[in-house]
Amino acid sequence: MTQSKLSFIRKDLLNLSAYVPTPIAKNQRQLTRLDANESPYNLSLELKAKLALFYEQEIETNRYPDGSHFKLKNLIADYINESINIPHFSTNQVSVGNGSDELIRSILIATCLNNQGSILVANPTFSMYGILAQTLGIIIHSINRNEVDFTWNLDTANKVISDSNNPPVKVVFVVHPNSPTANCLTIDEIQWLKNLPSDILVVIDEAYYEFSQQTLVSELPNHPNWLILRTFSKAFRLAAHRVGYAIAHEDIIKVLEKIRLPYNLPTFSQLAAELVLENRDIILPAVKEVMTEKERVYKTLVKNPLFKVWHSDANFIYLRLADNPSNENHDAIMTQLKQENIIIRHTGGGLRISIGTVTENNHLLDKLANFSKKVHQ
Numbered sequence: 001m002t003q004s005k006l007s008f009i010r011k012d013l014l015n016l017s018a019y020v021p022t023p024i025a026k027n028q029r030q031l032t033r034l035d036a037n038e039s040p041y042n043l044s045l046e047l048k049a050k051l052a053l054f055y056e057q058e059i060e061t062n063r064y065p066d067g068s069h070f071k072l073k074n075l076i077a078d079y080i081n082e083s084i085n086i087p088h089f090s091t092n093q094v095s096v097g098n099g100s101d102e103l104i105r106s107i108l109i110a111t112c113l114n115n116q117g118s119i120l121v122a123n124p125t126f127s128m129y130g131i132l133a134q135t136l137g138i139i140i141h142s143i144n145r146n147e148v149d150f151t152w153n154l155d156t157a158n159k160v161i162s163d164s165n166n167p168p169v170k171v172v173f174v175v176h177p178n179s180p181t182a183n184c185l186t187i188d189e190i191q192w193l194k195n196l197p198s199d200i201l202v203v204i205d206e207a208y209y210e211f212s213q214q215t216l217v218s219e220l221p222n223h224p225n226w227l228i229l230r231t232f233s234k235a236f237r238l239a240a241h242r243v244g245y246a247i248a249h250e251d252i253i254k255v256l257e258k259i260r261l262p263y264n265l266p267t268f269s270q271l272a273a274e275l276v277l278e279n280r281d282i283i284l285p286a287v288k289e290v291m292t293e294k295e296r297v298y299k300t301l302v303k304n305p306l307f308k309v310w311h312s313d314a315n316f317i318y319l320r321l322a323d324n325p326s327n328e329n330h331d332a333i334m335t336q337l338k339q340e341n342i343i344i345r346h347t348g349g350g351l352r353i354s355i356g357t358v359t360e361n362n363h364l365l366d367k368l369a370n371f372s373k374k375v376h377q
């Protein structure tokens with residue numbers, strides 16, 4: 001159909017470029033997939049068998065899922081309380097989404113729709129905030145991070161906030177640690193967030209919390225305008241099931257619950273998320289192995305003169321070519337790796353490499369070492 005025939009579609013959507021996930025070929029098990037920051041580990045056969053048994057014996061496929069997410073929310077509240085000194089979170093401070101992506105969209109609807117607000121992000125960062133805002137016609141203010149350490153330029157951020165009145169900035173999205181650059185918030189940045197006016201919602205995306213072991217949940221009671229996002233897609237190995245959650249003051253959560261679709265989370269996904277939380281003692285220790293591997297991969301990459309590599313607090317590493325870090329040159333590396341069946345991500349003007357299994361990481365390091373030899377011959 002030509003665009004003119006699509007006159008019923010909003011014009012701003014016709015030219016929007018959506019998030020393009022890496023296409024998965026049938027032989028994906030033969031690929032070294034280091035592009036999406038997932039856990040390199042599948043759920044164990046034992047846990048899968050439990051899930052299969054649930055499916056066989058307990059799920060009534062003719063019934064809608066539990067739209068209140070009762071059991072899952074209780075387990076999430078327990079899990080959060082475990083990480084703080086004084087447990088105080090209850091289920092009314094938790095909302096569960098079909099991935100954190102759904103929660104990001106609900107947050108945008110709740111705060112900015114109808115030209116009521118705009119959002120502020122610092123690039124490079126997770127692209128979904130901007131993409132989802134665009135699909136809703138919401139204005140995005142994006143500032144550039146400092147190139148040296150990818151911290152926020154706080155003076156610029158303050159200026160954007162004070163200059164934008166029509167509509168005003170209503171949400172600031174930060175990631176702790178950030179994707180793709182893998183750095184946690186600094187003390188100065190956290191202080192800045194604490195000082196933001198209470199009519200701005202601060203969204204702290206902690207998708208990589210289990211890897212970084214850094215969280216701001218204990219600050220939530222002091223800051224009713226803060227919201228923390230978490231996900232089961234990374235350390236908990238459930239990317240296939242699409243489950244994320246938000247933690248915030250109960251009044252914010254109430255609004256998110258109004259916005260979400262009543263049966264947003266399939267029964268099977270709820271069961272999977274409950275299962276991994278109940279078995280977190282078995283699942284989460286592997287995070288240590290990933291982080292040990294991250295250190296090893298980092299130390300090897302840092303020695304490769306071809307690249308400029310940044311410190312990482314997460315399960316992925318961000319790098320750029322040391323000379324001529326152009327899009328074309330980064331694309332060329334992507335293409336060469338792809339020929340070796342290795343998939344990484346080119347984003348934010350650099351390359352983001354997820355940490356895989358020891359074998360996968362060796363595969364990657366081998367190939368990158370060859371590049372360096374070729375260049376220096």
Ligand SMILES: *Cc1c(COP(=O)(O)O)cnc(C)c1O
Nearest residue numbers: 099100101126179207231233244
């Ligand atoms: C991977 C990731 C998520 C997870 O999104 P889901 O929709 O829960 O899979 C959220 N935020 C960031 C920054 C991520 O990198």
